[in-house]
Amino acid sequence: MSAVLDHHHGHDHDHHDAHAPAGWRRWVYATNHKDIGTLYMLFSLTMLMFGGLLALGIRAELFQPGLQFMNPEFFNQLTTMHGLIMVFGAIMPAFVGFANWMIPIQIGASDMAFARMNNFSFWLLIPAGLMIGSTFFMPGGAPSGGWTIYAPLTLQMGPSMDVAIFALHIMGASSIMGSINIIVTILNMRAPGMPMMKMPMFCWTWLITAFLLIAVMPVLAGAITMTLTDRHFGTNFFNPAGGGDPVLFQHVFWFFGHPEVYIMILPAFGIISQVVPAFARKKLFGYASMVYATSSIAILSFIVWGHHMFSTGFPVTGQLFFMYATMLIAVPTAVKIFNWIATMWRGSMTFETPMLFAVGFIFVFTMGGFTGLICAMAPVDIQIQDTYYVVAHFHYVLVAGSLYAMFSGFYYWSPKWTGVMYSETRGKIHFWWSLISFNVTFFPMHFLGLAGMPRRYADYPMQFADFNAIASVGAFLFGFAQLYFIVCIVIPVMRGKGAPAPQRPWEGAEGLEWEIPSPAPFHTFENPPKLDETATRVLA
Amino acid sequence: MKEERKRSNRRIGLTLGLVAAVFFLGIVARVVVLGS
Numbered sequence: 001m002s003a004v005l006d007h008h009h010g011h012d013h014d015h016h017d018a019h020a021p022a023g024w025r026r027w028v029y030a031t032n033h034k035d036i037g038t039l040y041m042l043f044s045l046t047m048l049m050f051g052g053l054l055a056l057g058i059r060a061e062l063f064q065p066g067l068q069f070m071n072p073e074f075f076n077q078l079t080t081m082h083g084l085i086m087v088f089g090a091i092m093p094a095f096v097g098f099a100n101w102m103i104p105i106q107i108g109a110s111d112m113a114f115a116r117m118n119n120f121s122f123w124l125l126i127p128a129g130l131m132i133g134s135t136f137f138m139p140g141g142a143p144s145g146g147w148t149i150y151a152p153l154t155l156q157m158g159p160s161m162d163v164a165i166f167a168l169h170i171m172g173a174s175s176i177m178g179s180i181n182i183i184v185t186i187l188n189m190r191a192p193g194m195p196m197m198k199m200p201m202f203c204w205t206w207l208i209t210a211f212l213l214i215a216v217m218p219v220l221a222g223a224i225t226m227t228l229t230d231r232h233f234g235t236n237f238f239n240p241a242g243g244g245d246p247v248l249f250q251h252v253f254w255f256f257g258h259p260e261v262y263i264m265i266l267p268a269f270g271i272i273s274q275v276v277p278a279f280a281r282k283k284l285f286g287y288a289s290m291v292y293a294t295s296s297i298a299i300l301s302f303i304v305w306g307h308h309m310f311s312t313g314f315p316v317t318g319q320l321f322f323m324y325a326t327m328l329i330a331v332p333t334a335v336k337i338f339n340w341i342a343t344m345w346r347g348s349m350t351f352e353t354p355m356l357f358a359v360g361f362i363f364v365f366t367m368g369g370f371t372g373l374i375c376a377m378a379p380v381d382i383q384i385q386d387t388y389y390v391v392a393h394f395h396y397v398l399v400a401g402s403l404y405a406m407f408s409g410f411y412y413w414s415p416k417w418t419g420v421m422y423s424e425t426r427g428k429i430h431f432w433w434s435l436i437s438f439n440v441t442f443f444p445m446h447f448l449g450l451a452g453m454p455r456r457y458a459d460y461p462m463q464f465a466d467f468n469a470i471a472s473v474g475a476f477l478f479g480f481a482q483l484y485f486i487v488c489i490v491i492p493v494m495r496g497k498g499a500p501a502p503q504r505p506w507e508g509a510e511g512l513e514w515e516i517p518s519p520a521p522f523h524t525f526e527n528p529p530k531l532d533e534t535a536t537r538v539l540a
Numbered sequence: 541m542k543e544e545r546k547r548s549n550r551r552i553g554l555t556l557g558l559v560a561a562v563f564f565l566g567i568v569a570r571v572v573v574l575g576s
Binding site: 113114179180187188214215216218219221223225247251255 | 545548552553556557559561563564566568571572575
C-alpha cells in the first residue's frame with residue numbers, strides 16, 4: 001500500500017506519485033481505485049478483528065458446560081453479531097477491496113468507471129459499521145435472532161433491530177453501487193486487445209459475482225423493509241399473530257441468502273485461479289470451462305434456496321427438487337477443483353506463502369464442499385439441521401474458503417500494493433499456524449453436530465464437553481494466528497519494512513499487474529496500453 | 541471518444557440500477573399481491 005501510504009524507497013518510478021493528494025483529504029475525497037481498495041481492506045480488517053473478538057467470546061463461554069461468562073441472551077447477541085459482521089462487514093468488503101485494487105489494473109483501465117460513486121460506496125460502510133457495532137449499547141442489547149434475522153424473532157426485539165435493518169440497507173446500497181461500478185468497468189473499460197475470454201479469472205469471477213449481487217441484494221432489502229413495516233407500520237407480512245407467515249420470510253431471505261454464499265466464494269475462486277498457475281508455472285487448465293463453471297454455479301445458486309428449509313414442512317417433491325438441484329452444483333464446483341489440480345499436475349511448483357494458502361484452500365474447501373453435499377441430502381439434513389455439523393460445514397467453506405483465498409491474494413499481490421516483500425518465514429508460520437488451529441477448532445464440530453449438539457445455545461450437556469474444549473482452544477490459537485498476521489506481516493509491509501519488491505516478484509505470474517512497477521504508481525494505464533496477443537503483456 | 545465512453549458507462553450503470561430497483565419492487569409486490 002505504498003502507492004497509498006507515501007513510502008518512497010528511492011525507486012525510479014516515484015515521479016508517478018507526484019499527483020497523489022496528501023493528508024486526510026486524500027482519503028475522505030478519494031476517487032483513486034487503489035486508495036479506495038486500501039480503505040475497503042482496512043475497514044474489512046477492522047471488522048474481521050471485531051467479529052473475531054465476538055467469536056472468541058462465544059468459544060470462551062462454550063469452553064465448559066454451564067454458564068461461565070455471560071447470560072444466554074448476550075450469548076445469542078454474540079452469535080448474531082458475529083455472523084452479520086463477518087458476512088457484511090468483513091468478507092464482502094474485503095473482496096470489494098481486492099476488486100478495486102486489481103480489476104482496473106488487470107484489464108488495463110485507468111480507474112473504475114464511476115470514481116466518485118466508488119468513494120460513496122466505501123464511505124457508506126463507515127456509518128453502517130458504526131451503527132451495527134453500537135447496537136450492543138442499546139436498550140435490550142444487540143439483535144439476537146441469528147444472522148438470518150428470522151421472523152417472528154425480529155418482530156419481538158428492541159430498537160437495535162431497527163438500527164441493524166438500517167445498517168443492512170446502507171450496506172446493501174453500497175454493495176449494489178459497488179457491483180454496478182465493477183460490471184461497467186469490466187464491460188466498458190477494458191484495454192484494446194483484452195477480449196472477455198482473455199480476461200484474468202479474478203475479473204471473470206467478480207463480474208459474475210457483481211451480477212449476483214445486483215440480483216439478490218434488492219431481495220434482502222425487500223425482506224428487511226417488510227420486517228420494518230411489520231414492526232412499526234401495522235403490516236403483517238411475517239407476523240403469525242396477525243395472520244402473516246414466518247416461513248415466507250425464510251423463502252425470501254434464502255432466495256437472497258444462498259446466492260450470497262456464492263458471492264462470498266466466487267471471488268475467492270478467482271484469486272485461487274490466479275495464484276495456482278503462477279506457482280505451478282503453467283497456464284490455467286481449462287480457462288473456458290472455468291468461466292462456464294462459474295456462470296453455472298451462479299445460475300444454479302438461484303434454485304437451491306429450499307435446502308436451508310428442509311425442516312419447515314416442505315412437500316416431498318419440493319425436498320427432492322432442492323436436494324437434486326443442490327447436488328448439481330457439485331458438478332461445476334468439481335470442474336473448478338479438478339482444473340486447479342490439473343493446472344498443478346506436472347507443473348514446476350514452488351510453495352511460497354500464496355501457493356500454500358491456495359493449496360490449503362483447495363484441500364480444506366473441498367472438505368467443506370463434501371459436508372455441503374451431505375447437508376444437501378434432505379433425510380440427513382432433517383437430522384443435522386441447526387446442529388454444529390452445519391456450523392462446521394459453513395466455517396470450512398467460509399474460513400478455509402473465503403478467508404484463506406484472501407490471505408493467498410494478500411501474499412500474492414501485497415508486493416505490488418506496498419512495494420516491499422513480506423517475510424516469507426513469517427508468512428509460512430502464519431499459514432501452518434492458521435491451518436492447524438482452524439482444523440482443531442472446526443473439525444470436532446462435525447462430531448458435536450452428529451451427536452446432536454444444537455447451534456446458538458450457551459450451555460450443553462456434559463457429553464459434549466471434550467470436543468467443545470478442544471474447539472475453544474483451537475479458536476483462541478486461530479485468533480492469535482490472525483493477530484500475528486496483522487502485527488508481524490500486515491503492519492510491517494504497510495510501513496514499507498522489507499526487501500524492495502521487484503516488478504514481477506513471482507517467476508510464473510502473468511497479467512498486466514506485473515507490467516507496472518512495484519509499488520503500483522498512483523495512476524496507471526492513463527492511456528490505454530497496447531497488448532500482445534495473450535493480453536498479458538504490454539507492448540507499448 | 542472519452543465522452544462517448546462516459547455516456548456509455550452511464551447508460552449501462554443506470555440500466556443496472558434500474559434492474560436493482562425493479563428487483564426490490566418486484567419482491568415486495570410479489571409478497572404483497574400473492575402473500576405466501
